[in-house]
Amino acid sequence: MATLLHGATGEWEMVIGLEVHAQVTSKAKLFSGAATEFGAEPNTQVSFVDAGMPGMLPVINRVCVEQAVRTGLGLKAQINKVSVFDRKNYFYADLPAGYQISQYLQPIVGKGTIILDLAGGETREVGITRLHLEQDAGKSLHDQDPSSSFVDLNRAGVALMEIVSEPDMRTAEEAGAYLRKLRSILRYLGTCDGNMEQGSMRADVNVSVRKPGAPFGTRCEIKNVNSIRYVQQAIEYEARRQIDIIEDGGTIKQETRLYDARKGETRSMRSKEDAHDYRYFPDPDLLPLVVQDGLIKSIAESLPELPDEKKARLVRDYGIPLYDASVLILEKERADFFEAVAKGRDSKLSANWVTGELFAALNKTGRDVTDSPISAAKLGGLIDLISDNTISGRIAKDVFEIMLETGKDAGAIVEEKGLRQVTDTGAIEGVIDAVLAANADKLAEYRSGKDKLFGFFVGQVMKQSGGKANPALVNELLKKKLAG
Amino acid sequence: MSLDKATVAHIAKLARIAVPEQDLPGLATELSGILKWIEQLDSVDTSKVEPLSSVVNATLRFREDNITDGGQRDAVLANAPVSAQGFFVVPKVVE
Numbered sequence: 001m002a003t004l005l006h007g008a009t010g011e012w013e014m015v016i017g018l019e020v021h022a023q024v025t026s027k028a029k030l031f032s033g034a035a036t037e038f039g040a041e042p043n044t045q046v047s048f049v050d051a052g053m054p055g056m057l058p059v060i061n062r063v064c065v066e067q068a069v070r071t072g073l074g075l076k077a078q079i080n081k082v083s084v085f086d087r088k089n090y091f092y093a094d095l096p097a098g099y100q101i102s103q104y105l106q107p108i109v110g111k112g113t114i115i116l117d118l119a120g121g122e123t124r125e126v127g128i129t130r131l132h133l134e135q136d137a138g139k140s141l142h143d144q145d146p147s148s149s150f151v152d153l154n155r156a157g158v159a160l161m162e163i164v165s166e167p168d169m170r171t172a173e174e175a176g177a178y179l180r181k182l183r184s185i186l187r188y189l190g191t192c193d194g195n196m197e198q199g200s201m202r203a204d205v206n207v208s209v210r211k212p213g214a215p216f217g218t219r220c221e222i223k224n225v226n227s228i229r230y231v232q233q234a235i236e237y238e239a240r241r242q243i244d245i246i247e248d249g250g251t252i253k254q255e256t257r258l259y260d261a262r263k264g265e266t267r268s269m270r271s272k273e274d275a276h277d278y279r280y281f282p283d284p285d286l287l288p289l290v291v292q293d294g295l296i297k298s299i300a301e302s303l304p305e306l307p308d309e310k311k312a313r314l315v316r317d318y319g320i321p322l323y324d325a326s327v328l329i330l331e332k333e334r335a336d337f338f339e340a341v342a343k344g345r346d347s348k349l350s351a352n353w354v355t356g357e358l359f360a361a362l363n364k365t366g367r368d369v370t371d372s373p374i375s376a377a378k379l380g381g382l383i384d385l386i387s388d389n390t391i392s393g394r395i396a397k398d399v400f401e402i403m404l405e406t407g408k409d410a411g412a413i414v415e416e417k418g419l420r421q422v423t424d425t426g427a428i429e430g431v432i433d434a435v436l437a438a439n440a441d442k443l444a445e446y447r448s449g450k451d452k453l454f455g456f457f458v459g460q461v462m463k464q465s466g467g468k469a470n471p472a473l474v475n476e477l478l479k480k481k482l483a484g
Numbered sequence: 485m486s487l488d489k490a491t492v493a494h495i496a497k498l499a500r501i502a503v504p505e506q507d508l509p510g511l512a513t514e515l516s517g518i519l520k521w522i523e524q525l526d527s528v529d530t531s532k533v534e535p536l537s538s539v540v541n542a543t544l545r546f547r548e549d550n551i552t553d554g555g556q557r558d559a560v561l562a563n564a565p566v567s568a569q570g571f572f573v574v575p576k577v578v579e
Contacts, residue, residue: 026549033552042570046560047553063549091500093574141571142578149578150571153560277498282538290543 003171004212007243013212014239015219016175016205017167018231020182021160022192023136023200024067030135030159031058031101038198042152050157052096057285064159067191068108068133069291070299071161074189074306075128077112079296083132085286088278094138094151102162104280107132108289114165114185115308116177117330121322126178127166136160161192167206167216172232179203179228184307184330196227203231207238209246217242218252222266225259234259238266310335318347327355334359337369340376345383353383357400374403382410390414391421392471423470425477428461431469432481435460446482457482485523486516 004011029036032047049056072079084106087099109131116124138156140149163182169175183194183201194201203226208219222238225231237259242252257266305313307329314325314335328335328351342350358379362372382399385391391399391414402413414420422428435457436443446453461474487495489508492515496503503511557570566573 028547028549028551028553033547033550034554035551041557043557043560043572044570045554046557048560049553051560059547060544061549062546065546089498093572093577140577142576144569144571145573145576147576148566148573149576150568150573152571277494279498284538287538287540287542287544 005209005239005243008247011212012209012239012243014170014172014235015167015208015210015216016169016172016235017219018165018169018175018178018206019204020163020165020179021136021202021204022071022163022182022186022194024064024133024159024161025191025193026061026063026067026159028061029157030061030064030133032157034157036158038200040154042150043154045154046156050096050153052098058101058283060286060289061159064133065108065289065291066295066299067159068131068161069296070189070303071163071186071191072109072112072131073296073300073303074185074191075109075112075114075131075163077128077131078110079291080106080108080110081291081293081296082106083108083289083291085133085283085289086280087283088134088280090278092137093149094140094153094156096138096153096156100135100137101283101286102134102280103132106288108291114178114181116174116181117311117326118173118177121326124174124177126168126174129164129166131161131163134160134162167208167219172235175205175235176228176232179231180330181307184332188304188306188332190304199226202226205231205234205238207235207242208252209239209242217246218254220252220255220257220266222257222259223269230259230261233261233264234266237264241266314338318342318351320347320351324351324355327359331369334369337372337376341380341383343380345380346387349383349386350380353379353400357397361400361404373407374400378403378407378409385410385414389421389423389470391419392467394471395419395421395467398467419468421470422465422468423473425473428465428469428473428477429481431461431464432457432474432478435464436481443482447484454478454482485519487512487519 004013006012023036024030026036028034029047029050032049034047034050035045037045047056049058069079083103085101086104088102088104089099091098107130111130112128114126114128116126118124136155136158138151138153140151142149144150165178169178186192186201187194192200196202202224205222205225206219207222208217210217220238220242222234225234238257245252256269258269259266310332311322311325311329314320314328315322328338334354338351338354341354358372358374362369365373367373382396382403385399386393386396399410399413399419402408402417403410406413439457439460442453442456446457457478458471458474461478462469462471489512492508492512493503561567561570561572564572
């Protein structure tokens, strides 16, 4: 397998597990009525519960519980009808109560699975260990003053789902595919916006290395990586670092590390040495959380079509390749766009244009399909012109470029620029005759056996016709003429 | 179960309580005594009893997802020893 790393002593395998913190989409916080909206003025969305004031009691938000159950069902996971909140104790300036309310031994969601979409339409299953609900901490700013840190508690108490995977991934690419797939499932479900830049989805990465087939090695945890690209870079760096240590006769120390994206390296967080001694105990302020069967059933019935189901349906109903389908389903809006284009049209041609030209143009300008400069209806109009032979596929690419710039209809552009494909055999024969007359020497060579010149003649005829001659007709008529 | 000096020092560190070295042996004896007293509970057979996370026979009550709190920055910051520009200000904590 090409997934192994080479070291001085032979090949090594990476073992990767991910813990993702996904911010629950809700109006209010997990245990208080303060708002969750991103970007507010500091400390304006803080209740006394969030500030850890003595005597304040937490009361759980119904929607946060429902969102966790919905996510669990979307991950095909077991829902635990009884779960318990615990206190996770540690001291930090942005954790006012001195503990985080979390779930330890009895999380709300148990084992599930997620299917990764890999290059070439391949898939791979990764286990979900658990999902639990917990509070987010506040935010510390360290760059405002040389000797002090500034603390904003707006985020303190916002509901998070911690989603823990099994150590089932073996390459950085698989870790990337896991995060993309998890993010798209969360977005389809509407339980987390998956916005890594704003910190509403963050990943802790567990990495170890081993000789293929050997028991797991000692792992290191890289905390709070905030983009899929950085996760992949951190994994590559960390695996190489561990291999180098072991091959030099050293041993790996289990520790928490951070990824420095600017230097492209991971380094030890010494302050976290005692961090694993959290002294969890059940929170005496909170009773066990009971989720009724009726609630689970009604959420299960309201689940939308999820990415894997959509992928299967696109392949089945539209006959498009698995890989195209897995590209389209990553974002629901992309799949919707494709279906709007493909409705009543050649679905393979539609998939090619959407995943090819359109996505390339969107990537280049950094836009989402939701603010595509060319609407689904207009792209459909262009495809109609190809299908009814009004224009060739090559001319269509030029028309597409003009549509990008001007936003005009394909039909209007074709009329305006006179790009209508020439399908009149007489006209094409005229062009062919002129080309053959002007290239008598090449014609003689061709007829004496130099077959490769056929391409040259096609090129000349297309050029003379301004690209407008129907390519199939040119081929057919040219063959006849050349034969003499 | 009895606690040694090192364990007491570790617990004190986790709880951010400064304990002078000479106080550790005395605390270890006291804490061990408390643990021994509680350990009398081990003589009860609980093998057929579900672990209990609350002494009240009730389950958690839900709150609706409405914004009913916040917008009280001055009150939130009122007890902070130092604040500036709407933030709590604390001694620098950074990696």
